[in-house]
Amino acid sequence: MNVWLTQHSVAIKGAWQRLLASPLNTLLSLLVIGIALTLPAAGAVLLDNLRQAAAGVASTQQISVFLSPEASRKDATELESRLRQEVSGKVQFVAREEALKRLQETAGMAELVDSLPRNPLPDAFILEPRNAGPEALESLAKTLSAWPKVAHVQLDSAWIKRFDAFLRLGRLAVLLLAAAFAAALVAVTFNTIRLQILAQADEIEVAKLIGATDGFIRRPYYYFGALQGMLGGALAVLLVNGGVALLAEPVSHLATLYAASFRLHGLGLGQSALLLGIGALLGWLGAQLSVGLYLRQIEPK
Structure with a gap:
């Protein structure tokens, strides 16, 4: 050795x-x-x-869920409860009144909003799922689109x-x-x-x-x-x-x-x-x- x-x-x-x-x-x-x-x-x-x-x-990737115009506040409450049960992540409700207020505060939009005869914006939910993978987000968006009282689901995962x-x-x-x-x-x-x-x-x-x-x-x-x-x-x-x-x-x-x-x-x-x-x-x-x-x-x- x-x-x-x-x-x-x-x-x-x-x-x-x-x-x-x-x-x-x-x-x-x-x-x-x-x-x-x-x-x-x-x-x-x-x-x-x-x-x-x-x-x-990507961890803060959002899904916007827009309700149909005829959806009532009761429908929104029931949908929120279901989202919190079935979606793992953050769920935020945005009332149509709040959405209109935000739009009104946007530069150059105040006069346009004031000229509207009624609020055209729907109630909406902003989701931030824990699983932010492209496939998981697309699958969730497709599932949410089939729920009642949901008019449109917006997701921009193409960049991911x-x-x-x-x-x-x-x-x-x-x-x-x-x-x-x-x-x-x-x-x-x-x-x-x-x-x-x-x-x-x-x-x-x-x-x-x-x-x-x-x-x-x-x-x-x-x-x-x-x-x-x-x-x-x-x-x-x-x-x-x-x-x-x-x-x-x-x-x-x-x-x-x-x-x-x-x-x-x-x-x-x-x-x-x-x-x-x-x-x-x-x-x-x-x-x-x-x-x-x-x-x-x-x-x-």
């Missing part, structure tokens, strides 16, 4: 020494890896923020469907972008390790002649690739969270202008750790491909 730990600690130390031996090359590689991880990570953060912003709006479709498309685009940049990250690590192997080809061949195993030769490069990928992931976390910090205040101010409360959030601790792990995994994969290809090439025929 001690021998195993010693071998791995030596390999990790050697990987750090290789990273520090050429700081400019290391910095350039980290920038490439960091940017490659930043773009899909930023896209995922953007979609998550949009989803949360839309959830706040469009937004859900947009989010699905966005997630697919982020996945494709992540796959493309993951391949680029593996290629960068592959090429970096390849150059190091070629520079140390004589040492590797001597080590093979005196009995060094493939695992002994591979190990330092594996750690180098993993460390390089992990550091690139750390840079990506800094870039994403730094961008979110710069945009948080303007976005919050914009939301305030629209009478809303919203604040951008960046990568959390778990998401940051995941991004570091993905970077390390892709770096390790690039190192494995590079070292494996070289060892196969130098094997005796």
